[in-house]
Amino acid sequence: MKQQFQIRLAGSDDVFDCDGEDTLLRAGLRQGLGIAYECNVGACGSCKFDLVEGEVEDLFPEATGLRQKERERGKRLACQCIPRGNCTIKIRTGAEYVPATPPRKRRATLASKTALTGDISLFEFAADGPAAFLPGQYALIGVPGKGQLRAYSLSNLPNPEGRWQFGIRRVPGGTVSNALFDAVQAGDEVVLDGPYGIAYLREKSKRPVACIGGGSGLAPLLSIVRGAALAGTAARPIILYGGRGPGDIPDVAAMLADEDVPVDFHPVVSMPDLAGAAWSGDVGFVHEFIPRKLTQPLDVYEYYLAGPPPMIEAAVRLLMIEAKVPATQIHFDRFF
Numbered sequence: 572m573k574q575q576f577q578i579r580l581a582g583s584d585d586v587f588d589c590d591g592e593d594t595l596l597r598a599g600l601r602q603g604l605g606i607a608y609e610c611n612v613g614a615c616g617s618c619k620f621d622l623v624e625g626e627v628e629d630l631f632p633e634a635t636g637l638r639q640k641e642r643e644r645g646k647r648l649a650c651q652c653i654p655r656g657n658c659t660i661k662i663r664t665g666a667e668y669v670p671a672t673p674p675r676k677r678r679a680t681l682a683s684k685t686a687l688t689g690d691i692s693l694f695e696f697a698a699d700g701p702a703a704f705l706p707g708q709y710a711l712i713g714v715p716g717k718g719q720l721r722a723y724s725l726s727n728l729p730n731p732e733g734r735w736q737f738g739i740r741r742v743p744g745g746t747v748s749n750a751l752f753d754a755v756q757a758g759d760e761v762v763l764d765g766p767y768g769i770a771y772l773r774e775k776s777k778r779p780v781a782c783i784g785g786g787s788g789l790a791p792l793l794s795i796v797r798g799a800a801l802a803g804t805a806a807r808p809i810i811l812y813g814g815r816g817p818g819d820i821p822d823v824a825a826m827l828a829d830e831d832v833p834v835d836f837h838p839v840v841s842m843p844d845l846a847g848a849a850w851s852g853d854v855g856f857v858h859e860f861i862p863r864k865l866t867q868p869l870d871v872y873e874y875y876l877a878g879p880p881p882m883i884e885a886a887v888r889l890l891m892i893e894a895k896v897p898a899t900q901i902h903f904d905r906f907f
């Protein structure tokens with residue numbers, strides 16, 4: 572049997588169990604605690620903590636989510652540390668991080684792989700039990716023999732049949748994405764741990780939905796607009812999507828053809844001459860088109876952003892600093 576350790580949150584009465592194989596962040600979320608986080612992969616720094624008492628092992632000491640100075644001051648990342656005994660940690664918490672569905676690990680089987688663009692495919696996995704998540708959330712996928720888990724956003728809606736769909740981009744030289752494309756075949760098993768993420772659809776919001784994404788960031792935005800359609804959002808959602816060349820722009824109309832999902836899709840490319848189809852549409856960086864394509868004042872929308880960190884950071888800067896959109900209306904996942 573795995574050894575269980577008790578993790579105490581300094582300054583509160585909260586205590587949770589964590590075995591010697593789970594990270595502090597994931598174990599806390601599994602037990603319903605609202606521990607602050609974003610990426611789960613050591614890159615954003617949201618889950619940094621102070622170890623008040625006890626011993627932990629850092630699985631990824633090179634993770635970029637902490638600056639050297641922070642490491643020297645003893646900071647650690649809860650998504651990359653496993654306990655080696657009972658611990659007390661000082662970490663940020665908040666009601667917004669309390670999981671609606673606590674994440675859990677399960678085995679899932681690859682059902683199908685379908686190409687969407689030159690380097691992005693739709694992967695569907697089947698697992699026992701319902702696929703319970705909120706539109707816009709992600710799961711961690713582990714391929715046997717590859718050790719580490721990677722985050723991938725769900726593109727479908729929660730469903731009782733246990734279907735988990737992801738839009739995954741092949742990253743040149745990447746360990747897990749290439750294993751998923753080349754080694755994992757229909758019927759093969761992976762580990763699927765989730766759901767995670769706080770950039771989920773705010774179903775109660777009456778604001779129009781504006782989605783902004785690039786690269787493989789389309790997947791969660793499709794889940795968001797599907798969820799908005801199901802929730803009966805009054806205004807037609809907008810997706811502003813940036814690719815490098817014409818070949819990076821997926822056929823969103825075809826993907827949603829059999830569904831009643833209203834959406835205005837605005838693709839933009841930054842390199843129109845890159846190999847792919849001829850391009851007569853918008854050219855530039857996706858954030859530059861936010862003021863041009865959104866027809867209402869920018870502070871009325873609920874924003875969902877997903878994709879490459881520089882793209883998200885440019886868009887968030889524009890929204891918060893130039894357009895004065897409150898942070899509470901902006902929800903994003905940076906795909907580190």
Ligand SMILES: Cc1cc2nc3c(=O)[nH]c(=O)nc-3n(C[C@H](O)[C@H](O)[C@H](O)COP(=O)(O)OP(=O)(O)OC[C@H]3O[C@@H](n4cnc5c(N)ncnc54)[C@H](O)[C@@H]3O)c2cc1C
Binds near residue numbers: 739905
């Ligand atoms: C919240 C979130 C959602 C995402 N959603 C999608 C999506 O929907 N579709 C998609 O295609 N991609 C998505 N990504 C990116 C995806 O998780 C991978 O980064 C990408 O597939 C490259 O992984 P790789 O193993 O192929 O590449 P690699 O270059 O092998 O790995 C890159 C990633 O692994 C991490 N890493 C490297 N070494 C270690 C280590 N020792 N321990 C732990 N982590 C390590 C890096 O920090 C980096 O995140 C998402 C990322 C995040 C954070």
Ligand code: FES
Binds near residue numbers: 612614
């Ligand atoms: S660094 Fe831990 S959640 Fe991002």
